[in-house]
Amino acid sequence: FSIERKDGTISKQSIQLNNSSPHKILGRMAASISFPPPPPPPPIISSQPQYTHQNNEYANIHHRSTVSNQFHQQQFGAVRNNVDQFIWSQGSSLLFGGHHHHKKTPNSTNRNVIHFLNNLDYDHIKQRKLDRINATAAVLVARRAFQFSAIDGTGLGWSSASLAITISRLTDLHEEHRAKLGVTSFYPFRLVLTSDEFQSRVDLFGGVVRLNPAATVVQWLGVLMDVTTEDVRILKENQRLLKRYGKIVEDALGVRVVKGHTCESEEYYRCMERLAMESRRWDDGSTRGGGEEGKNNALLAVSNEACAVIESEQACRRGRLRKDGTFEVGAGMGLQMIRKTLGDYAVRSNESIRIESEKRARCQEVVDRFMYEFGVQRVRKISSLVASDQMSDCLSTLLRKEEGEKEILRCLAGQSIGIAGSGQLCHLGDDGSIIIPTNCS
Numbered sequence: 313f314s315i316e317r318k319d320g321t322i323s324k325q326s327i328q329l330n331n332s333s334p335h336k337i338l339g340r341m342a343a344s345i346s347f348p349p350p351p352p353p354p355p356i357i358s359s360q361p362q363y364t365h366q367n368n369e370y371a372n373i374h375h376r377s378t379v380s381n382q383f384h385q386q387q388f389g390a391v392r393n394n395v396d397q398f399i400w401s402q403g404s405s406l407l408f409g410g411h412h413h414h415k416k417t418p419n420s421t422n423r424n425v426i427h428f429l430n431n432l433d434y435d436h437i438k439q440r441k442l443d444r445i446n447a448t449a450a451v452l453v454a455r456r457a458f459q460f461s462a463i464d465g466t467g468l469g470w471s472s473a474s475l476a477i478t479i480s481r482l483t484d485l486h487e488e489h490r491a492k493l494g495v496t497s498f499y500p501f502r503l504v505l506t507s508d509e510f511q512s513r514v515d516l517f518g519g520v521v522r523l524n525p526a527a528t529v530v531q532w533l534g535v536l537m538d539v540t541t542e543d544v545r546i547l548k549e550n551q552r553l554l555k556r557y558g559k560i561v562e563d564a565l566g567v568r569v570v571k572g573h574t575c576e577s578e579e580y581y582r583c584m585e586r587l588a589m590e591s592r593r594w595d596d597g598s599t600r601g602g603g604e605e606g607k608n609n610a611l612l613a614v615s616n617e618a619c620a621v622i623e624s625e626q627a628c629r630r631g632r633l634r635k636d637g638t639f640e641v642g643a644g645m646g647l648q649m650i651r652k653t654l655g656d657y658a659v660r661s662n663e664s665i666r667i668e669s670e671k672r673a674r675c676q677e678v679v680d681r682f683m684y685e686f687g688v689q690r691v692r693k694i695s696s697l698v699a700s701d702q703m704s705d706c707l708s709t710l711l712r713k714e715e716g717e718k719e720i721l722r723c724l725a726g727q728s729i730g731i732a733g734s735g736q737l738c739h740l741g742d743d744g745s746i747i748i749p750t751n752c753s
Contacts, residue, residue: 428738443472518577572623637664687725
């Protein structure tokens with residue numbers, strides 16, 4: 313490859329990717345780019361009063377402060393960040409009789425909802441809502457063209473405007489090359505835009521066609537041309553069998569069974585097929601009236617809201633209970649081991665589900681009060697990691713504001729509110745919703 317520098321010179325470079333470690337490859341790339349040295353740090357400005365040579369006492373104090381500054385610069389280095397510079401300058405001003413006033417840090421300011429609303433440009437909300445409408449319209453046109461069951465691009469983390477452009481490219485591809493496609497309808501496949509290069513492009517068990525948004529139109533066409541009428545028939549058959557296996561396994565376990573995030577579609581299909589076969593053998597043994605397996609075939613007394621989440625064999629080797637009361641089991645576990653897990657944690661699962669149900673009820677009461685108080689259109693969780701009690705505490709904090717601050721909060725009328733985790737700051741969502749962290753102030 314060639315690198316064109318700022319002075320206009322072009323240098324040719326080559327890097328061996330097969331026989332080099334990632335550390336050597338990155339080091340070679342950094343050396344070829346030749347980053348310039350960082351600029352010197354800005355001078356430290358401290359508020360020091362002017363003095364004359366007649367004021368010997370003040371001159372001695374200034375001399376001691378200068379020597380102390382030189383010592384600390386040699387000890388800790390001349391490069392400091394903004395926070396260190398702030399503390400350093402405030403310390404010097406205190407030495408000369410200055411006063412240290414408390415100042416909010418940028419993070420605490422960004423968690424302040426009142427400060428965020430005072431500096432919010434509501435035209436950005438309108439623009440983001442329009443971008444979301446345009447993206448939704450582009451997805452609808454592409455779905456009708458290819459007849460996908462769904463189109464998903466949320467995993468990219470892109471804005472709605474960028475996603476609409478990518479979907480429009482897909483629609484243009486169909487108008488130009490639809491005669492080259494092997495099928496006229498991709499149903500029941502669904503399209504997923506992802507940058508993951510390790511998963512198969514056409515999944516006949518999960519019913520997914522994966523396209524890389526960074527690929528060219530010709531590469532997209534190659535993936536879509538791989539889907540044939542036989543693939544559609546195989547997918548429909550796999551979905552029919554999976555539904556049948558799921559019904560058998562759920563009847564045997566007495567709980568709902570869902571696929572986890574770490575479990576691949578084919579692994580989940582093989583697991584359900586194996587568990588259904590085991591359940592049939594248990595039914596045959598109990599029908600003949602013999603064996604310990606027939607005695608363990610009774611349904612467990614678990615809550616109707618409980619479910620068993622099947623994760624990959626590498627992620628889960630033995631069953632456990634999650635905080636929300638769901639059971640986590642591995643795809644490599646047998647039916648007897650799964651039933652043992654349900655029996656061991658059944659009581660705790662029922663208690664966790666009861667407590668979580670009460671928290672959701674209390675949270676819904678706070679949400680209704682918040683929507684009535686400020687005229688908000690919708691309040692939702694951004695992530696499943698946000699607990700119901702955290703959401704209740706966040707909204708209760710805003711409801712306890714003073715009357716003057718509540719007037720500012722009433723500008724939320726007609727807007728959508730999203731509650732995010734404590735690690736985030738107040739910001740605008742891609743759909744124009746106002747995102748507030750749970751530890752807001």
